[in-house]
Ligand code: ADP
């Protein structure tokens with residue numbers, strides 16, 4: 001069971017989490033827990049880490065440390081009053097080392113991907129001991145592990161590390177062996193390389209941690225506890241009448257999260273899928289609601305389109321030039337140049353004349369991408385490269401679209417009628433997704449139009 005940032009935001013929330021866990025413990029369920037940082041803490045850590053190398057002084061460090069102390073101590077006192085002395089010592093040690101690293105980043109004027117990962121793992125490092133103590137306060141034995149101690153071994157790709165399959169065996173030994181007697185608490189979001197260097201798994205990475213741990217212990221089910229009743233037809237902050245989905249397939253969740261649905265980390269389905277483990281998404285604040293089931297083959301309901309999402313922070317790159325026509329190797333030159341700079345390409349579309357290739361990349365990768373592609377113009381492989389930041393990608397998701405004729409027509413007719421200009425269209429080979437690119441300001445509107453077109457707010461069997 002993984003509890004997200006809002007679910008552990010303060011003492012009252014932690015007590016609610018302990019209520020849930022106590023119920024399962026008493027019922028004889030064996031449970032391992034993964035926890036995130038308290039809501040907002042990871043953002044604060046990222047902000048200060050990125051600021052320090054260029055800051056004129058480091059005066060913001062002590063107030064941040066004081067704020068983290070105050071928040072975690074208040075949570076501790078409320079949720080585990082008998083363990084205050086013991087856990088305060090751990091929190092103080094961790095805050096002291098965090099402060100040291102932040103000063104070092106300022107003094108060196110340097111933040112490396114490695115040091116950044118170390119710093120941003122502190123949100124989980126501060127919260128997990130509080131969670132462990134809160135369980136002990138209720139009489140449930142619990143030991144706390146950081147991601148590395150729990151056995152999450154990863155690639156060295158800092159900020160976006162992927163778990164190595166060897167992790168399974170270590171997790172089983174370290175965590176699986178404890179479940180009969182206690183509820184181990186694992187810090188989400190982090191792992192380490194085989195040399196013990198701390199890595200993080202990408203934003204929202206605790207979902208991924210939960211799935212890695214679940215696969216490692218051969219769990220019957222992986223439960224993601226969050227602050228909404230389940231996976232919904234769209235982001236409820238954009239679509240106020242979005243509806244909770246009873247069941248979705250692994251592929252559908254992957255498509256949704258890949259295209260920005262924040263409810264799950266994009267890679268978090270991988271480990272569950274590998275071991276065919278059922279995943280449930282549930283609401284910590286409404287635990288009796290059934291939530292969403294994520295299974296290999298989502299129930300085929302009468303609906304072709306199930307959910308919609310959009311991602312704002314993307315940019316398009318258009319590569320033009322008649323030179324590309326009929327010339328083998330152009331695509332190779334483009335994609336190797338981008339791969340060398342670790343640019344993440346989200347969508348690709350090529351006109352049938354071959355005179356144009358359009359790519360959608362993370363906005364943060366745009367500069368590296370354009371830089372990497374410049375030599376292709378100089379070398380005469382392509383004529384011109386342009387880019388546009390004022391775009392967003394919208395994804396229409398539903399496994400039922402595979403083989404169902406006419407969905408594309410319905411999507412683009414509805415958008416056309418509303419005057420939305422679609423710039424790029426792409427369909428993944430899984431056919432569980434049709435995605436397209438529109439101007440940024442048209443993103444939420446496109447989602448609204450399609451939510452209505454496919455009547456997603458209405459219950460169906
Ligand atoms: P946690 O801290 O529990 O990991 P997150 O904030 O990362 O929670 O994810 C949950 C949030 O994801 C919800 O509050 C909701 O606003 C947002 N969200 C975006 N798209 C969806 C969707 N399709 N279904 C449910 N929630 C969504």
Ligand code: ASP
Nearest residue numbers: 036042189203204205206
């Ligand atoms: N604390 C991390 C983040 O904010 C991981 C997570 O919440 O899942 O991204």
Ligand code: MG
Nearest residue numbers: 004204262263
């Ligand atoms: Mg999350």
